[in-house]
Amino acid sequence: MTPVLLLVAALLVSAHAYGEREPSYNIRRVAPLTSAALATEVLPAAQFFVPLTEKVPRQTYKKKLLEALRTGLSTTAVLAGSANDNQYLTNVTVGGENFTVIVDTGSSDTWVAQKGFECFNLTSFPEKQSYCAFGSSGFDESKSKTFASYPDKNFNITYGDGEFLNGPVGFDTVIIGDMAVNKQEIGLVNKAAWNGDGINSGLLGLAYPELTSVYNGTDPDSDVSGESDTYNPLFFTALSERVVSNPYFSVALNRGSFKHQENSSYDTNLGYLAFGGIAPVNTTNISATIPVQGYTLKSGLSNQYLFYTVEIDSYIFNGSAAPTGSGKQAILDTGTTLNYLPNALAKAYNSKFVPPATYVADQDTYFVDCNATVPAFSVNIGGTKFTIDAADNILPAGTDSNGNELCVSGTQNGGDPSDTDLFILGDVFLHNVVVTFNVQSNKITITQRTAY
């Protein structure tokens, strides 16, 4: 059985950080800063890096919610995805205590469960702590020599299906790899409705300050979506404290073995999260630097940075057509496994598998024969062609009730382009490149990796 319900919460963080703001932010697409590629940045080697070693299965909820929210259909049902979606995890130290956390370029807060946290079910009935399935008993600030509380603030993310994380806010030293960031603002979760995985105890958010979820006051019920007291996420603090010299962080996500994907629990070689430069993997000379695309908020503020959104020139496959409207943009999201393209493009691509992939409407998913021939697929960004390995476009999805192996296509329906739509290049794309984010000049450099 796919542990569908057990894993819901872990999937939702970005979508919720985004979703909670949706009513008041009303994000609209804005014209690109420039559609032309920028001069390719010459990237220094990273100063600090940590291996990504574990991943845990997650479903397509996040994508579903993102999709629902961006199209304004908050009533869209959350569908149970297959167990083919994964979170990349890494270890961090907070105030001297060790935790494994989800690495997410699609959200901004760093938070950990707090020792003694109260656990609830989705309808706010108290449950035993084990029900929340965090990977530890939680952060104990009394054991930290460096912790400082931040009075009169609260951390609050609520999930569309009723899951929530609330708690106080503080500052502490967060160490990741050899990078020690002092006085990082963090959320301590003392109330959680969280369907965890038994491994992670929190999350490391790498997106922009505008997506953070700390509010003034101590009463979460008084928090107003879109009126958060924004603060510097971890990497932004690292820069302001001059712990890193260069404004880059970089991710290289390894695809892992098919077998590991199948069981999705532990893999020893899943790539790197790096700070201060490009992650230490072998690359080709194929590279492009492009601007991050900003958003106009309902408040009228324009060109606000939230996600790592980039302009797509084209998706290249036999029978592809030029993307139109919002189909010309996509979010680079380590927290999403599959690629979500405009419907027509996903359909055209999936028809080219031999045998063709089949669309199963009630799961909104293209399934494909695990032995199918994969059609070639590249993405043109910044005038540069980035090739996706065939291995990334078929993913194991467990077995059906007769024990037959099931696989899904790496390229799925992300909806129809409209003014508010966002599409996603997830791990299927990211396995093939190193992405280096310059959070000061708001530029992203994508570099094709050597085949592995």
Ligand SMILES: *[C@@H]1O[C@H](CO)[C@@H](O)[C@H](O)[C@H]1NC(C)=O
């Ligand atoms: C991360 O922490 C877990 C639990 O302590 C440990 O088993 C694992 O080896 C650590 N991974 C790395 C890369 O240090």
Ligand SMILES: *[C@@H]1O[C@H](CO)[C@@H](O)[C@H](O)[C@H]1NC(C)=O
């Ligand atoms: C935390 O992790 C480090 C590195 O893996 C290890 O040396 C240390 O003993 C761990 N501390 C605790 C309290 O488990």
Ligand SMILES: *[C@@H]1O[C@H](CO)[C@@H](O)[C@H](O)[C@H]1NC(C)=O
């Ligand atoms: C939460 O627990 C209460 C009391 O046991 C139960 O009535 C309710 O259905 C539970 N909610 C969920 C979503 O499981």
Ligand SMILES: *[C@@H]1O[C@H](CO)[C@@H](O)[C@H](O)[C@H]1NC(C)=O
């Ligand atoms: C804050 O938390 C409360 C209690 O969990 C929840 O009802 C509310 O929707 C949350 N507000 C925001 C803005 O996240």
Ligand SMILES: *[C@@H]1O[C@H](CO)[C@@H](O)[C@H](O)[C@H]1NC(C)=O
């Ligand atoms: C939160 O409170 C601080 C200090 O009183 C104030 O400067 C800030 O504007 C408030 N933020 C919001 C979003 O209301």
Ligand SMILES: *[C@@H]1O[C@H](CO)[C@@H](O)[C@H](O)[C@H]1NC(C)=O
């Ligand atoms: C995956 O896990 C199942 C159940 O634990 C086990 O039977 C199977 O052999 C595992 N598959 C691989 C490829 O490790």
Ligand SMILES: *[C@@H]1O[C@H](CO)[C@@H](O)[C@H](O)[C@H]1NC(C)=O
């Ligand atoms: C990177 O390239 C070097 C030189 O070609 C090679 O020795 C090394 O094994 C490669 N590393 C990986 C991880 O492929």
Ligand SMILES: *[C@@H]1O[C@H](CO)[C@@H](O)[C@H](O)[C@H]1NC(C)=O
């Ligand atoms: C990139 O490398 C290839 C060979 O690996 C070479 O043919 C090509 O000229 C190089 N391109 C640039 C821009 O250096």
Ligand SMILES: *[C@@H]1O[C@H](CO)[C@@H](O)[C@H](O)[C@H]1NC(C)=O
């Ligand atoms: C492109 O697709 C068409 C129709 O599906 C097929 O007949 C043709 O062989 C494909 N071309 C290539 C180069 O794969």
Ligand SMILES: *[C@@H]1O[C@H](CO)[C@@H](O)[C@H](O)[C@H]1NC(C)=O
């Ligand atoms: C794929 O091929 C292998 C052998 O090459 C076979 O054992 C397996 O049953 C095939 N799977 C499907 C879904 O056809």
